[in-house]
Amino acid sequence: MKTNWVMVAALAAAGLVGCGSSSNDNTTLVTKPETPKIPEGTTVSFALMETTDLHANVLSYNYYSLSEDTSLGLERTSTLIQAARAENPNNVLLDDGDTIQGTLLGDLQALTSPVPCSGTLAIHKAMNALKFDGGGMGNHEFNYGLPYLSQVTNTEFNIPGVSKPAGTCGAPTFPLVLSNVTGVASQKPIFQPYAVLPRDFAATAPDGSKLTVKLNIGIMSFVPPQILDWDQKNLAGKVAVTGSVEAAKQYVPELRSKGADVVVALSHGGLDPSPYSPKMENQSYHLTSTGIDALMIGHSHLVFPKGKEANAPALDPSFAALPANAKIDAINGFVNNVPTVMAQSWGRRLGIIKMTMVYQGGKWVTQPAKTNVESRGFKYTDGSTLVKADPELSKLIKDEHEATVAYAKQPLGVSTDFEMSSYFSLVGDVSAIQLVNQAQLDYVKNFIASSTDPVLSTYKNIPVISCSAPFKAGRNGASDFTDVAPDASASKPVGLQIRNPGDLYLYGNNNLQAVKIKGSDLKAWLEMSAKQFGQIDPAKTTEQDLVPSYGTIFNFDVFYAEGNALKYQIDVSKPAGSRIVNLSFQGKPVADGDDFIVATNDYRAGGGGNVPGIDGSKTIIKSPDANQAVVSNYLQKLGKTTGKVTLADNGSAQSWSFVKVKTAGPVFLRSAPGHLPLAKSAGLAQVAAEGGLDASGFAKYSIDLSK
Template identity: 35%
Template sequence: MWRFRRRGLLATGSAVLAELTLPLRALSQSIGRAGSHEGDKTVTSPLVRLRLMETSDLHMFVYAWDYYRAREDNSVGLVRVASLIRAARAEARNSLLFDNGDIVQGNPLGDYLALPGRMKKTGGHPMFRAMSQLGYDAATFGNHEFNYGLPFLDEALRSADFPFVCANAEHPDGTPLVPRSVVLDRNVADETGQIHRLRVGVIGFLPPQIVTWDAMHLTGRVRTTDIVEAARQYVPELRTRCDLLVALCHSGISAAPRQGNEENAALYLAEVPGIDVVFTGHAHQVFPGPDYEGLPGVDAKAGTLAGKPAVMPGFWGSHLGVIDLKLRREVSGWTLEGFHSEVRPIYMRESGNVMPLAQDDALTAAVALPAHKATIAWMAQPVGATSMPLNTYFTFLQPDPCLALVNAAQIGYTRPILAHSDAASLPILSAAAPFNAGGMSPDAFVDIPAGPLTMRDLANIYTFANTISVVRCTGAEVKEWLERSAIIFNRIVPGLAAPQKLLAPGLPAYNFDVIAGVTYAIDVTQPPRYTPDGVLVAPDAHRIADLRFNGKPVDPKQSFAVVTNNYRAGGGGHFPGTGSDHMVLTAPDGNRDAVIRYVAGQKIVNPSVAPVWRFAKPPLATTVFIEVPAAASHVVHNDTLHRLGDGTNDLVRYALTLA
């Protein structure tokens, strides 16, 4: 059993606000009213204003610091959110603070602390110590809490002076990993200063897919259940012990028809009776706000899911989520008169620059400083060298040397291991996707000149703490895998005079897998065959053409061993050919570790930029464009790309003519 100690929108930077007056329905399932009458005398029920605050997906960004470029980053950091937290507390008489998971992993500081003995040297886990100092009231787990294994998480949690709750993950014997819920017994002051007792129930949920995404750490140790089913099982009993019920849901928002075991189940969770407030996350989006406009059951302006107040505060400390509740104390219980939701950003973009809207909180900054400095030094260690520049500016237009390096390293790591397995006879392919290619923020790209390669450089190329996995796929499944990858492109109309935007909006770069070992063409004039959820929607569409292995068309029935990471192998991203039934190998080493070993062994790398993939030629010449930072100009060294002009958010458009 893990231990814990208890204590008694980006483009403009403007906050998104919402206020709604709800029917006077008691939170404890009774009906109340704003006042009562005794003869001719009206007795007004006390009004309590309660502020609930949320962070989510902090991913170890304690500081406003970019470890990959060794410079300040005004768009991230708990030290900046901490200033917003203190300001928000000063505005409210009563407040509670929660975190929604994905805390311990996500940047080099997290990786450094996961090295043997490092956490002990830094006096415990600095993120949890910083959160304890800030006075968090409760938190739940995200999927990335398990990336370093259960013993690491157990040790880290000893630094958390606040409870963790999780209702849908448990040991094989059915005992919960941590308490499924907790009731916070708080004294709150009404508008006149009178004190009342308020019991706040808190229950937590995480994506049930953790058992496949982190199978190496969790198989035989942890089992999970569907988020909604767990809520239906445990919310009713919790409801009897509390006046207000808050759900911490490390899960995104989807309005697709419910199938069960969803990764993004926050909307369906909000429909469960007895839940009053939903804090959501995991998707790295902002809610309320335009990210979720138009979804049934979602009010992206008022900030409601199934009519209940909800927020999602971005990622890496970009926002603080705030929900203000108006609670009326009745004889029959508490009633909810209304609420006000907002997300408060720590920065705004102005003329291409990131302008801070919050300053470092000194107390938070002091907690983790030794580990922060040690991580910076660790990241500066040399590993090897590259004979050519490594960058991801044009990864969607032409061969990417960074992906070529990762794929070469993955194959080099896996080949000798598979040689002594049942998969020894299978041809080996390798799948890799770009992480820093403009997806997380407009200026998040890899740009490494020829010369020395440090730990910082390689961590920039391979950001996440994934572990190597191998799946067995048929040739037909490899083709469908690539079809799912190719949905990142818009459908292009051949022959239009005006250049057309190549990339579809809102799709993450880390789902653009390039599979080395085969060659293929991508026909962007075809509609996408799959949805982002992996649903086949255009069975007659085929973007992948001329798929070849060793120069010959791929036999749909031929089997391959495809090296990838644990997230993809376990079904992350909904790619055909993945999942537990396809698993051949779950390795103990990380993908980034394989890259580090490969570079150290080679001493000087020269990643092949042979065309693994290419665009199929349309019937008429057609120009497509992408948007990248102006800094990309120094790596354009061929005649196929040309600058088209200025784009959005101070980016520059580069065009490629398909002919």
């Protein structure tokens, strides 16, 4: 009889026939082989690997100091990745966002010499070479605007007025996902909200035999809702942000229905166990209630869990201070029993979640007792030896690196006679802050004076003050400090360069804004800033850390008025919220009803940092100019008028000091080693001596609060 091949194919697809002879003739029926049945009890182990907050740090190089920095860089993370892959042949490599912005390299490719559609960002070139499997978004992805993000990710957002260049643009070769941001007009996600990554992994049957199984890894990604405030100029009216928990509850079931055996949340937010709100910035803790299997977090630039290498740095105090009922295990890496990792920032660590699953009842089931979590650093082998850089990455972006160095060296046309540094900003040194405040203040005063707006005209007699934080003051390690050196030769000065404003004001995406506040607002603002300090117990005989965590150093605003007319003191022996005393302006106590205009940035004016009452409602000036550009222009203005920046005029007006207090035991400040002479030259008598190094490479400087 004639064989009905259509029927055979249908039966084979249904699994009802196999290879063999027909019962009616000797014709062999060739069919597609069945997928081998997975024996009950089969186990598979695999590693989920994470990078986060790379911030365009491809190489171990500091473009602000024009020097190698072996403490950071994806070229060294690459070595960690290769080692982890060798240890775990079954692996998936993921990135948690804040990838494209953060160095002069990133700024050059986005702003000064924008990469064309035909090109690929240096950071994406490196990630493509490393064969990343997937990635999420961070808040800083939006800093350069939606058109740029659309181009460099080769993604059409379907947002009116935002279009990608025609054709295929250079972009990551791995899927990018974002689960909680939608277009206002389309009400649809601007990126794909999730992806399923099918992987063939080696597994072990109960009898010890080896087999290959298909495991589907599902990934989602979440950004803080504050992107709408922080990048209002780029996002207002264009995108909306959903709470991460709400988005996860929508997409986790979809991922499961599409075959995801493992669901991984890439959450660009830290761990905040306070009651959930869709508006909270650090939402990661609450994602553990949504049915995910693994959690990879970022944004906070911290290490979670504690490093397992010898001499690993201590846990950040923010983890130690969490309530016991929060169920956060910062030693083993679990949050509400969900394995969780944060790989610090700038490529300094690799997050590794090694999971084991067993095939039971027709599905893969996680084995928590066989799950290990590690945030692996450059010294993981013995606690002291740095891993070497992968030479292939430096070759890959050689042209981009050289272009950035050349750009960094371009002159500004002004010299300086003093060192602008942030090593001791937390004890009163303003050498790296005053000039920023002067630039902002000058801009706002001129803006109001030249404005024809009738409302702004009424503000001409209100005092203008300014605030800025020491953005580079230890948050990202002992090499993360501002240090603009003075000219080595007075007879032939080198002068300041393009790189220096970025060292003084790190965030090139911030735009200058001004707010109108009362004296009561000013005091509340200063109290929030003073939270940076730990509460010092004068009676305690054991050592106390003056600044236990640098995680929120960008919230330590230092205020300034012309002629150093604003003065205040901080009493660190008092609890947070009641530390500001002797607040005065032009020699008179500041009254609650006094009016001030404060020059700041759009992040702070819009509510960033949660300063009470500063939520966007008090903003009176929204400048089109970036703060970093304002600083650069001010330096060039000084070059044309005086020719130089001087310590007397631009770096010695200390507006604040500590209330003197005698302590029974030692108090210390962590900063970069070798800079005690700078403290002495700045007149900081309270910096008494330089101590030894801690596990993170910080020197522990002795602080005498009685001076």
